Amino acid sequence: MDADTAGADAGAATNLAVAAQLATEGRPRRSDATRAAILRAARDRFAADGYERATIRAIAREAGIDPSMVMRYYGNKEGLFAAASEIDLRLPLLADCPREEIGARLVRHFLDRWEGDETLNALVRVGVTNPAGADRVHAVFRDQVTPVVAAVCPEGVPASTRAALLASQILGMALSRYVLKLPPAVSLTDDEIVAWLAPTVQRYLTAEAPQLS
Amino acid sequence: MDADTAGADAGAATNLAVAAQLATEGRPRRSDATRAAILRAARDRFAADGYERATIRAIAREAGIDPSMVMRYYGNKEGLFAAASEIDLRLPLLADCPREEIGARLVRHFLDRWEGDETLNALVRVGVTNPAGADRVHAVFRDQVTPVVAAVCPEGVPASTRAALLASQILGMALSRYVLKLPPAVSLTDDEIVAWLAPTVQRYLTAEAPQLS
DNA sequence: CTTGTTGGTCAACGCTCGTTGGCAACGGTA
DNA sequence: TACCGTTGCCAACGAGCGTTGACCAACAAG
Numbered sequence: 001m002d003a004d005t006a007g008a009d010a011g012a013a014t015n016l017a018v019a020a021q022l023a024t025e026g027r028p029r030r031s032d033a034t035r036a037a038i039l040r041a042a043r044d045r046f047a048a049d050g051y052e053r054a055t056i057r058a059i060a061r062e063a064g065i066d067p068s069m070v071m072r073y074y075g076n077k078e079g080l081f082a083a084a085s086e087i088d089l090r091l092p093l094l095a096d097c098p099r100e101e102i103g104a105r106l107v108r109h110f111l112d113r114w115e116g117d118e119t120l121n122a123l124v125r126v127g128v129t130n131p132a133g134a135d136r137v138h139a140v141f142r143d144q145v146t147p148v149v150a151a152v153c154p155e156g157v158p159a160s161t162r163a164a165l166l167a168s169q170i171l172g173m174a175l176s177r178y179v180l181k182l183p184p185a186v187s188l189t190d191d192e193i194v195a196w197l198a199p200t201v202q203r204y205l206t207a208e209a210p211q212l213s
Numbered sequence: 214m215d216a217d218t219a220g221a222d223a224g225a226a227t228n229l230a231v232a233a234q235l236a237t238e239g240r241p242r243r244s245d246a247t248r249a250a251i252l253r254a255a256r257d258r259f260a261a262d263g264y265e266r267a268t269i270r271a272i273a274r275e276a277g278i279d280p281s282m283v284m285r286y287y288g289n290k291e292g293l294f295a296a297a298s299e300i301d302l303r304l305p306l307l308a309d310c311p312r313e314e315i316g317a318r319l320v321r322h323f324l325d326r327w328e329g330d331e332t333l334n335a336l337v338r339v340g341v342t343n344p345a346g347a348d349r350v351h352a353v354f355r356d357q358v359t360p361v362v363a364a365v366c367p368e369g370v371p372a373s374t375r376a377a378l379l380a381s382q383i384l385g386m387a388l389s390r391y392v393l394k395l396p397p398a399v400s401l402t403d404d405e406i407v408a409w410l411a412p413t414v415q416r417y418l419t420a421e422a423p424q425l426s
Numbered sequence: 427c428t429t430g431t432t433g434g435t436c437a438a439c440g441c442t443c444g445t446t447g448g449c450a451a452c453g454g455t456a
Numbered sequence: 457t458a459c460c461g462t463t464g465c466c467a468a469c470g471a472g473c474g475t476t477g478a479c480c481a482a483c484a485a486g
Contacts (some may be wrong), residue, residue: 050265127393128342129338137395161397166391168389172380176380180384191425
């Protein structure tokens with residue numbers, strides 16, 4: 001078993017290493033279309049079903065290829081999720097944004113991103129049930145949300161605290177609207193959501209520390 | 214297959230009907246301790262792992278009995294979840310609450326409930342990955358949250374809208390703190406959370422409709 | 427003491443899953 | 457042409473799952 005396992009692992013590692021290398025070089029391969037189809041199907045299934053219910057077989061079927069191809073190109077299910085959940089929130093820098101419009105700008109940005117990219121839904125769904133998914137959410141929060149928040153926040157309250165408050169409101173609306181699909185949350189228009197949530201986000205990012213009770 | 218399925222369904226239905234009947238009568242049975250142990254273990258596993266990863270076998274092991282007992286008492290996995298996810302938010306009526314303290318009162322109430330009852334965590338985790346779980350969340354929102362909100366809200370904005378906004382902020386904080394466990398959300402104290410979130414909730418429940426952009 | 431009901435275990439079923447290895451076809455390269 | 461890496465399909469493995477039915481022990485009722 002040692003030999004078998006070691007062999008398999010080495011093979012997978014080699015495959016991944018080669019894939020990464022080629023990907024960064026950007027040299028085109030004949031299989032690029034297939035790889036892309038797999039990723040698209042994976043994001044689709046992960047977003048709709050979460051980690052456990054999204055099966056490799058279903059993803060392969062949706063991509064129109066054999067399940068073993070998924071293994072060849074992404075090593076295993078975890079590797080596939082890692083590749084499918086790579087995301088860039090494309091947060092605006094907020095430097096050129098009037099200070100009192102930060103909240104509205106951010107809320108609208110998140111709404112647009114959520115409706116235009118299934119990866120975000122996949123990330124939330126998987127983050128809730130899978131430890132690796134939760135880690136991925138942590139990384140996105142740490143590397144993309146916190147720095148942008150830190151750049152515009154006044155002192156007195158840690159930027160990580162402000163970022164967490166922002167995340168709680170944004171994630172909560174996304175959860176209610178796109179994942180749980182609570183009817184009143186679904187039927188709100190984008191403009192209504194911005195109007196209600198913008199003052200909240202604005203306060204979380206720019207207000208002084210509130211008085212404790 | 215028709216005969217088999219019909220037979221199994223009839224059997225399960227009978228089991229459930231009998232269980233429900235005895236439960237509503239309240240006549241004590243020798244197996245009450247076992248039933249309770251199963252429910253406790255189920256809530257524990259559902260809260261920690263979500264629907265798919267929480268296996269009947271693991272739940273039975275934690276309850277110290279055989280997996281087949283779970284089937285006998287709750288019919289199937291879905292029936293077990295239905296029983297384990299019955300919940301009463303115990304929302305205060307807010308009638309005797311000073312109007313300007315509604316937000317703080319509600320935020321603190323939800324924090325207490327979340328920390329004192331794993332059922333809430335189970336509900337959120339399962340609601341995200343399982344359609345039946347999402348339905349259960351819808352029911353709780355409709356039957357317990359919306360009516361309380363409707364009782365204290367001014368006209369002009371539908372109570373269901375206000376309830377959805379409330380849910381988005383409460384669920385978002387619960388998601389960040391108890392499910393995803395974002396470090397800055399975990400390290401906040403209860404008092405800090407109340408101080409930051411209370412004005413938000415207060416505004417969602419009592420403010421006039423904001424101006425659309 | 428017998429008899430029927432209840433509480434509980436055990437071994438197995440059928441199924442689906444992630445994963446593997448072998449094999450055929452294709453396409454550049456020498 | 458002959459070769460070899462790449463792309464893809466197919467069949468199967470082992471494991472874990474929900475679920476079932478046969479069987480045993482304890483108790484309650486006659």
